[in-house]
Amino acid sequence: MQQKISPFLWFNGCAEDAVNFYASVFAEAKIGKTMRASKAGPGPEGSVLTIGFELFGRKFTAFNFPTDFKFTEAVSFVVECKDQAEVDYYWDCLSEGGEPRDCGWIRDRFGVFWQITPTRLIDLMTDADPNVAARAATAMMTMQKIDIAALERAVAAP
Template sequence: MQKISPFLWFNGNAEEAVNFYATVFPGTKIGKVMRGTSAGPGPEGQVLTIGFELFGRQFTAFNYPSEFKFTEAVSFVVDCKDQAEVDYYWDCLSEGGEPRDCGWVRDRFGLFWQITPTRLIDLMTDPDPGIAARAATAMMTMQKIDIAKLERACAAG
């Protein structure tokens, strides 16, 4: 077990969220489910927490009505090897959610994701400051990151 793992508070729809993530991320494992008892908290039998694993990382989804909302202050980066992966994760996670600028997506449960191609990081950390600057400038014009457009912008030097 990881020493530290994210504990995500969903507003009564944790089970639905975890099942959705299991369809999006290959190899997702759903772990222990804790349910309310006659002593509480919440209604007896209702899901309280669900453990799940995405790409070997453990998460816990907490299921309890709340006024708390997810914000951009915490997000999860999905490292994508190519445009096909960018497109896949962008399309899945933005469905019913909200596409944002610079590769960010708020999914339909309110959680924030950064759909980030490895190539973007390579270009933005290039030792040539001109390439890094052109990559950053190009990224700032995009919602979903387009690797080919990044490459063209960086080659335009």
């Protein structure tokens, strides 16, 4: 089935660098078609306008044009991680040159926001026992990078 809706990310002149970075971080990423400016513009002839790319089979478009627009936390991408090794990997890669935030959030070096989220956190925070969910939420609120073992200790505490 064709993906009818996809993110279109406006980078301030660094789209090509961003796409190459994401392709190096995410396994099986694909870089697609690149659209370049013509003599008519916009921008210098031959400069990158858009680059298509895929992360885990999801299509994105990176737009490359200088602007004052900035990414905000209002839109972020959740990376679901099966274990602590995956959390550590994505956290380390995406936070390099970026800004780690609380509760598993990162602003990467290009300004894009990511949530590095272990599936175990979601399981605990949606537990049928409201005490388990509350202890997991309380523990998460003290973390930047999510620590699954610390979450498990927190929910096991009486």
